[in-house]
Amino acid sequence: RKEVEQDPGPFNVPEGATVAFNCTYSNSASQSFFWYRQDCRKEPKLLMSVYSSGNEDGRFTAQLNRASQYISLLIRDSKLSDSATYLCVVYSYGQNFVFGPGTRLSVLP
């Protein structure tokens, strides 16, 4: 089993749609969790950290379920500018940072 797995995608959604991505991780001792977005031919940029209580930033909501070892990202009211690859990242002490393979999102007009 891979350390961090994500929905394979791609997700093609119309503008205004709500879309959700899932990410699962194998190390139950993992401590910190993040979502990054990466535009084509650009570096990854931090979208949000994921906290145990869940957190929201505008149209974006992240959830963490430690018991089931998964993280989710919900995007509401999708914009064309949300088109990117979304990377799930897990940090574990001793294992360091592990990036998921990414889920590609295309928001269509």
Place this chain on the structure above:
Amino acid sequence: SAVISQKPSRDICQRGTSLTIQCQVDSQVTMMFWYRQQPGQSLTLIATANQGSEATYESGFVIDKFPISRPNLTFSTLTVSNMSPEDSSIYLCSVGHGTYEQYFGPGTRLTVT
């Protein structure tokens, strides 16, 4: 967040040669990392660049192939040694503070012929 620059932004190199990539940050940072992103794939951590001591390498990466320097809290270099076409990749440095959030440089796109 810190402003991070990398040099060169891209290069085309012949097999058997070495390339040194520089990463400069506009403020002092505790954590610096080097990643590789092969074509069509996600990021893989190469090593943690430790200031004043040897880098800490991840499984599958060795110092002889990827020597790293970190002379101070704002600068690091990664050398890709004795290159082969399999080393063609994007190399990214990142910095972080205590919360483990990372900020990435723009990357160096390396092609080995």
